[in-house]
Amino acid sequence: MEARPTTVKWRKSSYSGGTGECVELAELAAKIGVRDSKAPDAGCLSFSPDVWAAFVADVRSGQYDPS
Numbered sequence: 001m002e003a004r005p006t007t008v009k010w011r012k013s014s015y016s017g018g019t020g021e022c023v024e025l026a027e028l029a030a031k032i033g034v035r036d037s038k039a040p041d042a043g044c045l046s047f048s049p050d051v052w053a054a055f056v057a058d059v060r061s062g063q064y065d066p067s
Helices: 049-061
Strands: 023-028 031-036 045-047
Touching: 031 049, 045 049
Parallel strands: none
Antiparallel strands: 023 031, 031 045
């Protein structure tokens, strides 16, 4: 987990609802940062763009949908 970057612009997921249960994304140097919007000071996870793109493709294909 990385320390909280202070000079990046975080954006909420377009699928986030009004309950506050969502993630935020930011472009960090050569990585994609992901953090919990309810705990932004807790740090973030970071992924290479290739790994993030593969994860998003899997989500879109239903790879993680419950059976």
